[in-house]
Amino acid sequence: MNSRQTPTPSAPRSDTRSWLRDHSELGVSVMLFALGVLVLTDALTMDVDIAQRGPVGPTTVPIVVGIGLLVIAALLAFDVMRGGQGEAEGGEDIDLSEPSDWRTVLLLGGVFLGFAVLIDPVGFPVSGTLLFWGAAYALGSRHPQRDPLIAAVLSVAxxxxxNNLLGVPLPGGPLMGVL
Structure with a gap:
């Protein structure tokens, strides 16, 4: 009998998954690299007035940020390939053995999406009230009299x-004349 075992057909797949799990930080590196390329592309294709004053123009900061993102992406990828790994979350209020709460994540995502859809037709005071109330509900608050009132006060404030103190115009919607 041969003492060597032949690998099963699923062994390469499990090895690939194991390698990807061990090097998952490379995903962050890829994201930073793509963001750096996007920032640099946008900065280099920006229409600017040639008659600028001084050596620093409107493309200087985006170019520096884009190059910084590319450098950080390369350094992170190099560190991960050499065996570096980030430390697991060690907060005192986090139980890493518990699974993710996808219900809360989906509720919050739906509330933010609803806010984005409703802000133009109904204005910020109404959509902001729904945003604050929905976020409070998604995060566990169950006070049907108090939560909408606090949400409305926060949104109107x-x-x-x-709109009035900082000069940043927000859509008022149909309640603009009333408020």
Missing amino acids: TYYIF
Whole structure:
């Protein structure tokens, strides 16, 4: 009998998954690289006035940021390939043995999507109220009288601060004349 075992057909797949799991930080490196390329492409194709004053123009900061992203992506990939790994989350309020709470994540995603869809037709005060109330509900608050009131106060206060005090116009919607 031959003492050597022949690998099963599923062995390469498991080895690939194991390698990817051990080098998962490469995904962050790839994302940083793509973001750096995007920033550099946008900065280098930007239409700028040739008659600028001084050596620093509007493309300087985006070019520096894009190059920085590329350098960080390369350094991170190099570190991961040499065996470096990030430390696991060690916060005192996080139980790493528990699975992710996808219900909360999906509820929050739906609330943000609803806010983005509703902000133009109904304005910030109404859509912001729904955003704050929905986020509170998704994160576990179950006070049907208090939560909508707090959400409305936060939304209207945010609208007034940005629109009137900071000069950042937000869509008022149909309640613009009432508020």
